[in-house]
Amino acid sequence: MTSTVDTPAEAGRPAPPSGLVAVARAPGWVRYALLAVGLIAALWLPYGLYPAVAVDILCWALFAVAVDLLLGFTGLMSFGHAAFWGTSAYVTGLVAIHAGLPFPAAVLAGALAAAVLAVPIGYLAVKRTGIYFAMVTLAFAQMVYYVANEWRSVTRGENGLQGVPRSFFGVDLTDDFYFYYAILPIVLLGLAAAWRVVHSPFGRVLVGIRDNPARARALGYPVHRYKLTAFVLSGFIAGLGGGLFAVGHRFVSLDVLHWTTSGKAVIVVVLGGIGTLWGGVLGAAIVVRLEDWLSFSGFEAIGLVTGGIFVLVVLLFRRGIWGSVAVLARRWLDRRGR
Numbered sequence: 116m117t118s119t120v121d122t123p124a125e126a127g128r129p130a131p132p133s134g135l136v137a138v139a140r141a142p143g144w145v146r147y148a149l150l151a152v153g154l155i156a157a158l159w160l161p162y163g164l165y166p167a168v169a170v171d172i173l174c175w176a177l178f179a180v181a182v183d184l185l186l187g188f189t190g191l192m193s194f195g196h197a198a199f200w201g202t203s204a205y206v207t208g209l210v211a212i213h214a215g216l217p218f219p220a221a222v223l224a225g226a227l228a229a230a231v232l233a234v235p236i237g238y239l240a241v242k243r244t245g246i247y248f249a250m251v252t253l254a255f256a257q258m259v260y261y262v263a264n265e266w267r268s269v270t271r272g273e274n275g276l277q278g279v280p281r282s283f284f285g286v287d288l289t290d291d292f293y294f295y296y297a298i299l300p301i302v303l304l305g306l307a308a309a310w311r312v313v314h315s316p317f318g319r320v321l322v323g324i325r326d327n328p329a330r331a332r333a334l335g336y337p338v339h340r341y342k343l344t345a346f347v348l349s350g351f352i353a354g355l356g357g358g359l360f361a362v363g364h365r366f367v368s369l370d371v372l373h374w375t376t377s378g379k380a381v382i383v384v385v386l387g388g389i390g391t392l393w394g395g396v397l398g399a400a401i402v403v404r405l406e407d408w409l410s411f412s413g414f415e416a417i418g419l420v421t422g423g424i425f426v427l428v429v430l431l432f433r434r435g436i437w438g439s440v441a442v443l444a445r446r447w448l449d450r451r452g453r
Contacts, residue, residue, distance in 0.1 A: 153393075157299060166291035168407045170363040172400050173295070173302045177356030179383040179395030180309045185349040186381070187390030188313050189342060190325035191241070194377050195252030196353050198236065198259040199229035201372030203354030204361035205263065208276040211362065217283045219301060222358035229354025230347050232259070237346030241339055244328075253374060260372040275368035279361055291363070298359050305355045306396070312348060313392060321345055382421070386428050388435025397437050 160169040178200055185191045207225030210216055216224075240251045263270045270276065281288040281297075288294045312318050324331045324338050332338050361367045370376065379402070387398025402421060409417045432439040 153396075157303070161292050161295045164404065165407070166295050167363070168403060169295050170291055170298065171360070171407075172403045173298060174356045174360040174363060175380075175383060175399035175403055176396040177302055177305050177359070178353050178380050179387065179399045180306060180392060181349045181351075181353035181356065182380045183384045183387075183389065183392055183395045184309055184312065184352065185345060186384060187392070188318060188325060189321045189345045191244075191342065191346070192246075192249045192381070193240075193252045193349075194249045194374065194381065195236070195254070195256030196349070196380055197372050197374065197376035198252075198256040199233055199350040199353040200357035200360070200376060200380075201263065201367075201369075202232050202259060203229040203357035204367045204371045205270055205276065207358035207361045208279040208367040209269070211279050211282065212276065215280070215282060218281050218288075218297075218362045219283070222301065222355060222362065225358035225361070226351050226354035229357065230351040233347045233350030234343075237343045237350070241342035241346060253377070256372065256374060256377060260369065260374075263372055264369055270367075270369075273369060275366055276361075277366055279365045279367065281362055281365070294363065298363070301355065301359065305352050309352055309392060317341070317344075382425050384435075386425060386435060388438030388441075391435060391437045391441065394435045394437030398435070401436075 160172065164172075178196070181199075182193065182196055185193055185196075203222075203225035205225075206228040207218075207221045210224045211218060211221040214221070236252065236255045240248055240255070243251055264272055266272075281294060283297060286293075286297075288297055313321075320331070320336055320341055324336065324341055328338050357371060360371070383398040383402050384395050385398075386401060387394025387396065405421060405424070406417055409420060428436065434442060
């Protein structure tokens with residue numbers, strides 16, 4: 116007998132068409148072509164953009180994919196993921212400054228700290244759903260923000276951590292251009308890990324839980340345990356992005372823990388496409404590049420523009436940019452195959 120976990124479209128309410136599903140059903144040459152285009156774009160990015168902006172795009176791409184792993188594939192809207200992004204940034208900065216380890220080791224330490232923090236927060240949060248889950252995560256994130264602000268002997272409070280080194284076995288990475296290519300393999304590994312999670316049997320169970328948690332529970336799946344595992348994995352990937360962000364900016368401020376940082380990540384995911392995974396990467400590139408362009412043009416009301424674009428996308432492209440394009444491409448391929 117086929118379970119709803121194996122075929123989420125057969126759950127109590129049908130799952131919306133996903134850009135990820137559209138890509139998975141595309142011919143092999145299409146998938147390989149998209150992969151090649153993505154890799155070429157990643158290698159070209161610091162040539163076409165200011166290298167510091169390219170670094171920020173990579174960091175926010177990881178953050179957005181982490182949020183989408185939870186929102187798009189588990190059905191949990193988190194407004195507190197800045198807690199993991201920021202915790203990793205602070206731990207990475209402290210390890211890099213005081214231990215003098217190479218930056219990949221410092222970033223890994225930060226990501227592990229974020230994952231450890233995600234265990235108790237997730238254990239309590241996943242017992243709630245909907246807006247209650249979102250509010251619980253937001254409350255915990257604000258607690259972490261308060262601790263970072265008050266623990267001035269460690270975090271330096273409002274002054275932040277300054278002079279975070281980019282140590283890497285004597286290689287000079289002070290230039291953002293070279294630093295970009297140094298962190299690119301780490302980002303690709305993080306994206307590959309997220310892709311593997313959603314394409315594994317574990318990922319299929321998550322989709323089943325998202326679509327109909329009651330039936331998944333009736334089939335014998337420990338729903339809370341699966342949600343908690345997804346929450347911790349999401350926190351780890353967000354931590355990778357936060358650690359790289361700290362090293363990239365060589366500075367860690369309280370802004371990395373602010374609730375607006377979580378909100379920006381959610382906007383990036385919705386803009387790119389919920390449940391598409393790669394939509395978060397596209398959304399990060401659009402938002403970071405737009406903010407950079409507006410700031411250099413002297414426009415101060417950046418939030419007004421990004422908010423307006425967000426509203427337009429929600430109204431005109433309900434599946435996000437990547438999701439809408441992927442669905443249109445699937446329909447075109449289906450018509451050609453007839």
